Amino acid sequence: MNHPSRAAQNILFIMCDQLRWDYLSCYGHPHLTTPNIDRLAARGMRFDRAYVQSPICGPARMCCYTGRYMSSHGALWNGDPLPLSEIGFGEFLADAGMRTLLVGKTHAAPDRDGMARLGVDPASRAGVLAAQCGFEPYERDDGLHPDPIVDPNLRYNQYLRAMGYEEANPWDRHANGAVDDAGGHLSGWLLRHARKPAAVAAEHSETAYMTDRAMACIREMGDAAWCIHLSYIKPHWPYIAPAPYHAMYGDDAVLPAVRNAAERADPHPVYAAFMDARYSRVFADEQVRRDVVGAYMGLVKQIDDQIGRLLAFLEEGGYMENTLIVFTSDHGDYLGDHWLGEKDLFHEPSVRIPLIVYDPSPAADATRGTVETRLVESIDLAPTFLDVVGAPP
Numbered sequence: 001m002n003h004p005s006r007a008a009q010n011i012l013f014i015m016c017d018q019l020r021w022d023y024l025s026c027y028g029h030p031h032l033t034t035p036n037i038d039r040l041a042a043r044g045m046r047f048d049r050a051y052v053q054s055p056i057c058g059p060a061r062m063c064c065y066t067g068r069y070m071s072s073h074g075a076l077w078n079g080d081p082l083p084l085s086e087i088g089f090g091e092f093l094a095d096a097g098m099r100t101l102l103v104g105k106t107h108a109a110p111d112r113d114g115m116a117r118l119g120v121d122p123a124s125r126a127g128v129l130a131a132q133c134g135f136e137p138y139e140r141d142d143g144l145h146p147d148p149i150v151d152p153n154l155r156y157n158q159y160l161r162a163m164g165y166e167e168a169n170p171w172d173r174h175a176n177g178a179v180d181d182a183g184g185h186l187s188g189w190l191l192r193h194a195r196k197p198a199a200v201a202a203e204h205s206e207t208a209y210m211t212d213r214a215m216a217c218i219r220e221m222g223d224a225a226w227c228i229h230l231s232y233i234k235p236h237w238p239y240i241a242p243a244p245y246h247a248m249y250g251d252d253a254v255l256p257a258v259r260n261a262a263e264r265a266d267p268h269p270v271y272a273a274f275m276d277a278r279y280s281r282v283f284a285d286e287q288v289r290r291d292v293v294g295a296y297m298g299l300v301k302q303i304d305d306q307i308g309r310l311l312a313f314l315e316e317g318g319y320m321e322n323t324l325i326v327f328t329s330d331h332g333d334y335l336g337d338h339w340l341g342e343k344d345l346f347h348e349p350s351v352r353i354p355l356i357v358y359d360p361s362p363a364a365d366a367t368r369g370t371v372e373t374r375l376v377e378s379i380d381l382a383p384t385f386l387d388v389v390g391a392p393p
Contacts, residue, residue, distance in 0.1 A: 008322060015231045018235055018333045020335070023300050031253040033304075034300065036308035042368070043369070047357070051378070053069055053378065056331070056343070056344065062086075064330070066086050067380075074086075090227065099226045099227070100135050102135035106133050145172065147169055156175075178240060194288075195295060197247070202302065206234060207303055218313075245298035249298060277341070293335050324360065325356075326356070327354065334347070359388075
């Protein structure tokens, strides 16, 4: 199965949600230090001009998983099913003999009509892989569980209750909520609460939990070749971080917004509509923007700390010698740049992403610690993964 010139037996594909390329110290952020991600970049190659094909979670991920543009795969928005005819790289790797597993989110929606038409049993191996973009769901969690839609069997909520967070929906009340001085609930969905500490211990937060689950998954693989997709839920909103991360970055650490009054003077009607959206108008308030960006930076800092835990685990277990590691994001976040919130349009903050690749093979030694400035796209990852293990394209 393995390419004869490669040392990689395994693939660890780490993706953050809504992480901007410029909110890592190895990409030049002057106040947000990310030494563990920087260490991975020093041992691998950092790509300075990496872009996604869509600034929206679902379509961006479908492009990455299939190696194809939206115009080809047809999943244009969150919730759009990936047609059964589209094959994720995980299926190709599975056919080549690897275990391909998911820990975290994908936004994948199954093509139920296609399965029914072709007689594919959703519970079969083929049905599961097709519905999950080629991955076995070791723990699928898309990270959005407000009360009206929360799954009563959500595994993370079961974990939180076992840890003593006794609520019907501790994801909402604790992991993504805060507590006021009178003991009342403050929703993390409201940006005015961004600087409050989440009512969950850092070691029980979503980021730490998914790291724990990824390490457990790796342990269970034993000697089998694997591709594990660790897909972190943060720093995607709700923008609320557990202590001490909520208070690590004050107003003085928040960079000025990249925006100009001229952008509001005579905008295109579509641009004007997005600037007038509620979340964009809220980000136009400078103090709210600073509060949110401070919390966002705290969430990124926590991810870096968890990457440090993960790297230590890989080093102690000898996995660094045979595991290709990719660190990236599905898209960025405006954070008030261009008078916008969210990530819906095609500006640098929304479609430019971090991309770091660590290749354990001796053939990559000459490129360690280097920066590639040529344009690359997230659709380039799928054929790269296939090439690494010698799977047919």
